[in-house]
Amino acid sequence: MAAITNKHAGETCIICEKQKRSGIHICEQLICDSCQKHIIETDVSDIKYRYILKKLSKLSLTLKDAVESRHSS
Ligand SMILES: [Zn+2]
Numbered sequence: 776m777a778a779i780t781n782k783h784a785g786e787t788c789i790i791c792e793k794q795k796r797s798g799i800h801i802c803e804q805l806i807c808d809s810c811q812k813h814i815i816e817t818d819v820s821d822i823k824y825r826y827i828l829k830k831l832s833k834l835s836l837t838l839k840d841a842v843e844s845r846h847s848s
Contacts, residue, residue, distance in 0.1 A: 790814075790830045802837040 788795045788807040795807035806814075810827075817824045 789833055790827060801834055802841055804834055804837060 785794050786796075786798075786805045787793070788798060788810055789804045790806055790810035790813070793807070795805060798805045798807035799811060800806075813823075814827055817827060
C-alpha cells in the first residue's frame with residue numbers, strides 16, 4: 776500500500792501540481808497533505824470534486840500500467 780508520509784524534497788503533487796515535501800504516495804504519485812484534506816472536505820456535489828476526480832483519473836491509469844507491467848514480467 777501507499778506510504779503514509781514522504782520526507783523527500785521536491786515532488787509534485789498530482790492534484791495541485793505544486794512542489795511538496797510531504798503527503799501520501801499512491802502508485803508513486805504524490806498527493807500532498809493539503810490536497811488529502813481537500814478531498815476529504817469536498818462535498819461530492821461540489822464542482823471541485825469533479826476536478827479532483829479528473830486529476831485522480833491519472834492515478835488509475837498509472838495503476839493500470841503498474842498492474843499490467845507486473846503481469847507481463
Ligand atoms: Zn496538492
